[in-house]
Amino acid sequence: MPFATTRATLSRQWALLRQLPSRSPGVTSAELxxxxxDVxxxxSKRTVERDLNELSLIFPLERNDKSIPFGWHWSATAVGELRGNFDLQGYLRNGALQPVQGEGMELQAWVTDGLARQLREAPLTADMQLTALEQGHRMRAMVSDGWPLRWWxxxxxxxxxxxxxQAxxxxxxxxxxxxxxxxxx
Incomplete structure (x- = not known):
């Protein structure tokens, strides 16, 4: 998938997350x-529904099934700073993916050359290592396990x-x- 398409999808999904209310009954796909x-x-409504289903795998979102049409909203346990004006880059740089003392896990991943360039400029963690391979790079870093890591x-x-x-x-x-x-x- 080209970078521009990925960026447009992420921008749209981020705008979608900003539109969700903090409690039930939520807002319908048509309203979204x-x-x-407006932004x-x-x-299409189907695209919004797909986005919501995908995002609910990563973010604490809930669907109110009590009446049709269904309403979507943030879970009561959602981190408050995810709603409203949220600075993703600042959030990530201020520790969302930083290791927790004694509870970090070693992440090893293959990354493209383009992503490796971005990671050199803005490393995930202070201990991150990039090793050039014949194609792409191998990245290693101690990170906190959780939904911010999965989202990224x-x-x-x-x-x-x-x-x-492996898990x-x-x-x-x-x-x-x-x-x-x-x-x-």
């Missing part, structure tokens, strides 16, 4: 289509392949397979 149009994204990994699309830990590799693979299956119609 109009809200996204410059012209998308998934946002890299085909520019990154988790190699270790994380399998989880990311299942998530991406599930998301790709939704586009097979």
């Amino acid at each position: 289509v109009w809200r996204l149009r 410059g994204f012209s998308v 990994l998934l946002s890299q699309g085909n520019g990154l392949v988790v190699e270790q830990p 994380l590799r399998e989880e990311i693979g299942r998530t991406l397979s599930s998301a790709a299956a939704q586009y097979q119609d």
Whole structure:
């Protein structure tokens, strides 16, 4: 997937997350289509529904199934700073992916040359290492395990392949397979 397409998708999904209310009954997919149009994204209701289903795998979102049409909202346990004006780069640089003393995990991944250039400019962690391979680079870093890590990994699309830990590799693979299956119609 080209970088520009990935960037447009991420921008749209981020705008979608900003439109979600903090409690039930939530907002419908149809209403979200109009809200996204108001901020410059012209998308179908089906695209919004797919985005919400994908984002709910990563973020603490809930769907109110008590009435039709369904309403989407942030879970009661959601981190408050995710809503509203949120600076993703600042959030990541201020420790979202930094190791927790004694509780970090070693992440090993293959990354494209382009992503390696970006990571040299803005490393994930202070201990991150990049090793050039015949094609791409191997990245190693001690990171905190959690949804911010998964969100970042998934946002890299085909520019990154988790190699270790194996459980994380399998989880990311299942998530991406599930998301790709939704586009097979």
